[in-house]
Amino acid sequence: MSPHQEVTEKSTMTENSVAPTVLFYRPLPAWIRFYFYGLHGLLDEIVFTALFGLVRDGQWHLTGHSSIYSFFIYGSGSYIVEQMYVYLYTKRKAPLYTRLFAYLTFVYVWEFTTGMILRQFNACPWDYHHYSYNFWGVITLEYAPFWFLLCWYQDFLCGFLLNLRKIKTAVKDD
Numbered sequence: 001m002s003p004h005q006e007v008t009e010k011s012t013m014t015e016n017s018v019a020p021t022v023l024f025y026r027p028l029p030a031w032i033r034f035y036f037y038g039l040h041g042l043l044d045e046i047v048f049t050a051l052f053g054l055v056r057d058g059q060w061h062l063t064g065h066s067s068i069y070s071f072f073i074y075g076s077g078s079y080i081v082e083q084m085y086v087y088l089y090t091k092r093k094a095p096l097y098t099r100l101f102a103y104l105t106f107v108y109v110w111e112f113t114t115g116m117i118l119r120q121f122n123a124c125p126w127d128y129h130h131y132s133y134n135f136w137g138v139i140t141l142e143y144a145p146f147w148f149l150l151c152w153y154q155d156f157l158c159g160f161l162l163n164l165r166k167i168k169t170a171v172k173d174d
Contacts, residue, residue: 002124025165033082033161034075040157042066048146067125074109077110079155085158096155103151104144112139 009152023061050064081103088102118124129137 002090011078022167024170028161028166031077034079036161037078038071038075042071043075045070052143067075069114069123070123073114075111077107077114078157080110081106081154082150082158082162085155086162087134089155089159099155100148100151103154104148107147107151108139112136115139143147 046064048064050062051061051065052061053064054062065164084102084106085099088099094101094102112135115124115126116136119138124138127137128134130142131142133141
């Protein structure tokens with residue numbers, strides 16, 4: 001079954017129903033998945049910055065930080081990765097390593113693009129100039145292992161959310 005396919009089935013009549021009911025199994029709407037991806041990305045960033053501060057600087061108070069822009073960056077970026085998943089996995093049957101490489105490439109392009117747009121308004125919440133392998137301070141290769149793990153998780157998450165169904169019940173008129 002395709003991730004966007006709607007499944008319909010008729011239920012049997014019960015003693016409490018007057019007419020047979022029809023169940024519609026629909027995929028979650030795109031706006032709900034975008035909202036989930038945005039909140040998830042925002043939370044991931046807060047947890048990552050808290051743990052990174054603990055490991056790098058010994059900050060035991062585990063204070064993470066992020067920006068509201070991250071909600072929109074992660075929401076839209078993850079939604080695009082989801083569409084890549086549909087194309088690469090369900091239509092092209094690409095192996096996991098190919099999908100992960102495509103996702104990782106997109107993550108860096110997306111982070112660079114959104115960072116440069118936000119810089120035009122002096123609103124970019126991150127600055128990687130202090131890292132050795134940075135490009136214009138907007139992206140850094142030192143985060144590649146973390147982005148790679150996040151891409152692997154995103155691949156799993158896309159499959160899960162696209163197969164999650166919302167049930168809608170309707171009464172069939174005869």
